Amino acid sequence: EVQLVESGGGLVQPGGSLRLSCAASGFTFSSYEMNWVRQAPGKGLEWVSYISSSGSTIYYADSVKGRFTISRDNAKNSLYLQMNSLRAEDTAVYYCARDFRGTQIDYWGQGTLVTVSS
Amino acid sequence: QSALTQPRSVSGSPGQSVTISCTGTSSDVGGYNYVSWYQQHPGKAPKLMIYDVSKRPSGVPDRFSGSKSGNTASLTISGLQAEDEADYYCCSYAGSYTRVFGGGTKLTVL
Numbered sequence: 001e002v003q004l005v006e007s008g009g010g011l012v013q014p015g016g017s018l019r020l021s022c023a024a025s026g027f028t029f030s031s032y033e034m035n036w037v038r039q040a041p042g043k044g045l046e047w048v049s050y051i052s053s054s055g056s057t058i059y060y061a062d063s064v065k066g067r068f069t070i071s072r073d074n075a076k077n078s079l080y081l082q083m084n085s086l087r088a089e090d091t092a093v094y095y096c097a098r099d100f101r102g103t104q105i106d107y108w109g110q111g112t113l114v115t116v117s118s
Numbered sequence: 119q120s121a122l123t124q125p126r127s128v129s130g131s132p133g134q135s136v137t138i139s140c141t142g143t144s145s146d147v148g149g150y151n152y153v154s155w156y157q158q159h160p161g162k163a164p165k166l167m168i169y170d171v172s173k174r175p176s177g178v179p180d181r182f183s184g185s186k187s188g189n190t191a192s193l194t195i196s197g198l199q200a201e202d203e204a205d206y207y208c209c210s211y212a213g214s215y216t217r218v219f220g221g222g223t224k225l226t227v228l
Contacts, residue, residue, distance in 0.1 A: 033215075035217070037219075044121065044207060044219060044220070044221045044222040045156075045164065045207050045209070045219040045222070046121075046219060047209075047216065047217040047218065047219060050215045050216065050217075052215075057215065059214060059215045059216055061216070095163060095164075100169075102215055103150070103152040103211040104152055104154045104166075104169050104170070104209070104211065104217075105154065105166070105209070105217070106166050106169070106175070107166070108163040108164050108165075109163060110162075110163050111163060
């Protein structure tokens with residue numbers, strides 16, 4: 001069974017930093033591309049970032065480019081999102097999501113809440 | 119990276135059919151046959167219901183179907199059931215490994 005478990009969310013002040021983690025199990029993590037997707041409270045889904053299976057190809061949404069960094073450790077079956085210069089509008093539940101064929105998302109974690117507030 | 123356009127809400131009675139539209143551009147929906155649909159119940163993670171415009175993952179009832187014409191994709195749910203009440207999101211590949219989601223549609227089963 002595919003399992004994706006996010007952690008690392010919490011309350012952070014504007015301008016601060018946070019690192020999210022996603023532990024993957026139930027599939028060969030190193031063979032799959034991965035994404036981060038977020039959902040602001042009461043709002044829709046927003047794609048944040050993509051990383052290839054090897055980590056060599058990375059893309060970001062314009063809204064986070066230059067502030068967020070996606071990475072992975074295939075030896076640890078883990079995906080990460082380093083978030084810097086956080087803003088109030090970054091407040092959201094952040095989902096770790098498995099990709100297939102580099103075009104669509106098939107499995108999602110349960111999400112971790114990030115709140116940016118003073 | 120503008121969001122795809124979905125109706126804010128749709129409704130139907132048990133047993134009826136409803137269709138949710140998802141309008142994008144030639145750079146996303148119209149340019150690729152990589153449209154997916156997700157069901158999200160309150161407080162839960164999204165669940166994949168349709169991929170590649172019209173394909174259903176194993177375990178998804180055949181009451182759910184997808185289609186596309188030009189820059190607009192559609193999700194049709196036939197034989198509505200109470201458990202279908204949820205938010206539905208479309209998503210399209212937009213090139214260079216990027217994706218764009220719709221704003222979401224709240225389905226109410228009357």
